[in-house]
Amino acid sequence: MNPESVACRESDLAISVADVYKAYKLYPSHQDRLKEALHPFRKRYHREFSALSGISFDIRKGESVGILGRNGAGKSTLLQLIAGVLTPTSGTISVNGRVAALLELGAGFNPDLTGRENVILASTIQGVAEDAIPDRVAAIEEFADVGVFFDQPMKVYSSGMYARVAFANAINVNPDILIVDEILGVGDAKFQEKCYSKIRSLREQGVCILFVSHSTEVVQRNCESAILLESGNVVKYGPADAVIAIYHDLLYGSGATLKNNGKNSESHNKIASASSFLTGNLPGSELVNFLQNGAEPWYQRSGLYNPNERRFGNGDAEIVDFFVTADGHANFDVLSGNESLAIYIKVKFNKYIAQPEIGWAVVSPEGIVLSGSNTAMTKVILPQTVSGEIRAYEIKLQPTLCGGDFFLNLGVGERVGKTWTFLDNRRAIIHLTVAHQESASGFFNIPFKCKPISDSIQHE
Numbered sequence: 001m002n003p004e005s006v007a008c009r010e011s012d013l014a015i016s017v018a019d020v021y022k023a024y025k026l027y028p029s030h031q032d033r034l035k036e037a038l039h040p041f042r043k044r045y046h047r048e049f050s051a052l053s054g055i056s057f058d059i060r061k062g063e064s065v066g067i068l069g070r071n072g073a074g075k076s077t078l079l080q081l082i083a084g085v086l087t088p089t090s091g092t093i094s095v096n097g098r099v100a101a102l103l104e105l106g107a108g109f110n111p112d113l114t115g116r117e118n119v120i121l122a123s124t125i126q127g128v129a130e131d132a133i134p135d136r137v138a139a140i141e142e143f144a145d146v147g148v149f150f151d152q153p154m155k156v157y158s159s160g161m162y163a164r165v166a167f168a169n170a171i172n173v174n175p176d177i178l179i180v181d182e183i184l185g186v187g188d189a190k191f192q193e194k195c196y197s198k199i200r201s202l203r204e205q206g207v208c209i210l211f212v213s214h215s216t217e218v219v220q221r222n223c224e225s226a227i228l229l230e231s232g233n234v235v236k237y238g239p240a241d242a243v244i245a246i247y248h249d250l251l252y253g254s255g256a257t258l259k260n261n262g263k264n265s266e267s268h269n270k271i272a273s274a275s276s277f278l279t280g281n282l283p284g285s286e287l288v289n290f291l292q293n294g295a296e297p298w299y300q301r302s303g304l305y306n307p308n309e310r311r312f313g314n315g316d317a318e319i320v321d322f323f324v325t326a327d328g329h330a331n332f333d334v335l336s337g338n339e340s341l342a343i344y345i346k347v348k349f350n351k352y353i354a355q356p357e358i359g360w361a362v363v364s365p366e367g368i369v370l371s372g373s374n375t376a377m378t379k380v381i382l383p384q385t386v387s388g389e390i391r392a393y394e395i396k397l398q399p400t401l402c403g404g405d406f407f408l409n410l411g412v413g414e415r416v417g418k419t420w421t422f423l424d425n426r427r428a429i430i431h432l433t434v435a436h437q438e439s440a441s442g443f444f445n446i447p448f449k450c451k452p453i454s455d456s457i458q459h460e
């Protein structure tokens, strides 16, 4: 039970997790696993790794809870324990009601059997009466909507098709508790929408929903509360919004966080102070300083730099520095969303590049690319470069962003014939915070007008 909600009776609980530890055995090699199994004096070759370190919480009947956490935090382990697929090393888990679990791909179905055969088998195992099976199979076939593949062995399914049959099968047991581990992410957008709308209707019927997602937006939309796991511990269990804010802090470092989606008064004060600072303060000299700046990267002084950026590329060129202006001003922290952005980047080339290309993308905190392009896509030809030189480029963007957090990817690539290579790709290198807007929600603020175009057309 979300500890910030009111206390409730034991009979109101769907799931109770009490002081649960889960340790995995880690072997240096496969041979060591065998040696341990065969050793006459049971010599220990493994070390223990604690995936969950004594966690406790209660989940109310009908509560919908998102499980958040970085890779390896223990989310899947927790769901598998609750679903009864794994047993805890110590501690207890009580589950009150019929559980349907959609765990990782591959679990549950026999790949050599067709979708239909697997569903019939699952119905038999789940104790569905024989005369009810045909209707159930028909309902699952209709929801899964995989066409002729329903009668093909599941080993030929794409991961999306697999997810369709798995989800349709899980929701058809009329669960009291539905556990979903990330699996919906593999379906196409329309199917995801169908699943989430089903999840919403199950929520309305009082089904307890527990699901793992790396998308905080999905958690925000579908869950009233959330649990944040980190290194096998519960960092926070509370209202989804509050937990998401802490999760963002964990992902992007404190200070780079949502600041309550820019909704709090502190953010509004920042816009006011930023804009008053900006008026009449042109970046020209700062841009010159940036371009002439020596060894120390300018961006490290910038509050926009995300130290948790992900970087890859073959190293033949390196994005060594960046500088951002909003409506021509260099010093800003919270944007209003409509500013013209200019991103200046310095690229050091480590070899001759005949056809360099520069690209960018605006991405959500969940990593969804909201928009992106590059010089090749826009038929801009950049001059060739020689080894050892540093060049500067300007990228101008005119986004209309809604309130929230956004990240920018920057990349430099090379095209040789039809082959394209990443020389340096810096994902989520820049963090932009946009103030909450009353007039729109989502990612982009699309201009909208509505007006009456008639008086009453009909009146009963």
Ligand SMILES: Nc1ncnc2c1ncn2[C@@H]1O[C@H](COP(=O)(O)OP(=O)(O)OP(=O)(O)O)[C@@H](O)[C@H]1O
Pocket (backbone or CB within 6 Å): 024, 025, 026, 049, 051, 069, 070, 071, 072, 073, 074, 075, 076, 077, 078
């Ligand atoms: N069978 C296993 N044997 C050994 N270690 C394991 C096993 N399964 C999981 N782990 C480890 O336990 C930790 C928690 O794993 P888990 O899969 O629960 O994390 P997660 O939060 O679901 O991660 P992700 O978001 O990457 O799916 C990880 O460090 C993982 O390497």
